[in-house]
Amino acid sequence: MNQDLVRELDIIRQSRALEGEERSALSYQRALSIIKAYPDKIRSLKQVEKLPFIGVKISGLAEEFLDSGEIAESQTIKTSERFQTLSLFSSVYGIGPNTARRLYNLGLRSLDDLKVYYGVEREEIDVLPGEVVEIEGKPPRQEHGKPLAREPHEHEEGLSDSWIRIALGLREDFTKKWVSAKHQHRRGKPESNDVDIVFTHPDAEKVKGLCKRFVRKLHQRGMVTHVMHLSGFHGHNPLRTTHWDSLEKALTVFILPQSSPFYRGTRRRLDLIFAPPQVYWTAVIGWSGSIMFQRDLRQWAKDKLGMKFDSSGITRRYDSKEIHPKTEKEVFDLFGLEWVDPTWRNADA
DNA sequence: TGGCAT
DNA sequence: CGTAT
DNA sequence: GCCA
Known part of the structure; x- marks a missing residue:
């Protein structure tokens, strides 16, 4: 519905994350999640200003988007060598924002530069105890600077018939x-x-x-x-x-x-x-929802229930007592939340 | 001003 | 610090 | 960057 605006804001979010401005990135993430969930086409600034997690800065950006169809800062970021390079470096497994910036500051700009820097051609890694396997380049999340294939999956409803x-x-x-x-x-x-x-x-x-x-x-x-x-x-x-x-x-x-x-x-x-079976459903939930969904769920568990939730279990904070739900719905019930289909746990850009 | 998931 | 959601 |  408002996907173009969401995409523009997501560029700024990515940039903030790559530059190590985690909290700012979180604010953009929240704001764009809210806009993404907004059911109508946004046509006026008034609509935006009423939304939660959207303050002075981001409503200003939304206004700019409504006027011109783009956000200047996003455009500048997108075309900048720094952003493109940090994104590229961070797409390599094991390289996060901090390492990406360090490599950039050393003057490196391409995957070939990284290969030279890391001496990857000769690299061997232990894959399993007692085994050594040759790899071409780093364990790739990318090849040739492009994401791995993104065509639709080959099927299907569940795993059982896949x-x-x-x-x-x-x-x-x-x-x-x-x-x-x-x-x-x-x-x-x-x-x-x-x-x-x-x-x-x-x-x-x-x-x-x-x-x-x-x-x-x-x-x-x-x-x-x-x-x-x-x-x-x-x-x-x-x-x-x-x-x-x-x-x-x-x-x-x-x-x-x-x-x-x-x-x-x-x-x-x-x-x-x-x-293990007693934490199976927390693992499923922990691996199902979007990042924002996970953060919101964990914050809710902490603030409203005094519990700690993550994929490896639910515990009461005051005595660390473990809770072992037998279904996904039991987790939602415990938290006093309405069960929603996994397709509705999708808050990211 | 402190908190922001684990 | 990096990674997963 | 936004909120309580």
Whole structure:
């Protein structure tokens, strides 16, 4: 409805994030989420000024957009070498805003510059314990400066009858009950290049170590070409409070074997998440909604319920007691929120 | 002025 | 600091 | 950058 304005604001949001102005970026994110959810075409400044999370600065930008059809600052940002270069660098796995700026300040401008800087041609990485695999370049989120293929997915409603279930060799009956997948698709974004799959098993013991074994199997079959992160692969620092490693996870690049009837040579990012059964639904929710949805849900849990929510569980803050919901709806009920379909958890640009 | 998810 | 949602 |  107001997607052009949203896109303009998102450019500024991206720029703020790349420049390390996190809080400003968050404000743009919120504002554009609100505008995105606004049900009518915005034609006047009055409409915008009534909206929450839109203050003096952003309503001014909206006014400019209404007058001219664009925002000068967005245009300037978009065409600037700095923005384009920082975006490019940040698109490489492992390079965030800070590293991107550092590399830029060193005078680097292209992926070729990065290859020289990192000596990537000779790089080898440990993919699995005891194995060494040659890679071409960095584990690519991009190739040749362009995003990996973004054509629509090959199907489908759920994982249970999908090409990827078959490709991964998952049993259909089990999958229906214990595997939840393709949340981008679940959210109604079939054009996404990501596939996320959350696994569990009624027996918590059987989940332990499954991530590594499963990835090893896919790698042996040539279906996983890169493993960017494997829980337990990086040394775990117990001083770190982050829950990043509390679920078993593998962040990989996936390609179908040529023998597959679905083979198209498309490489995708495939994220595999293995959750013990008691936190399966929090994992599903944590991997389903947009970033803004997650932040809002977590803030709500904290402010209204005094609880801590993330993909690895829900705990009461005062005694750290864990809560183990048995369905997605139980989580919403607990939080006093109306259950909404995943397609409505899509607040990002 | 402090908070902004984990 | 980087990554995932 | 916006809000309480």
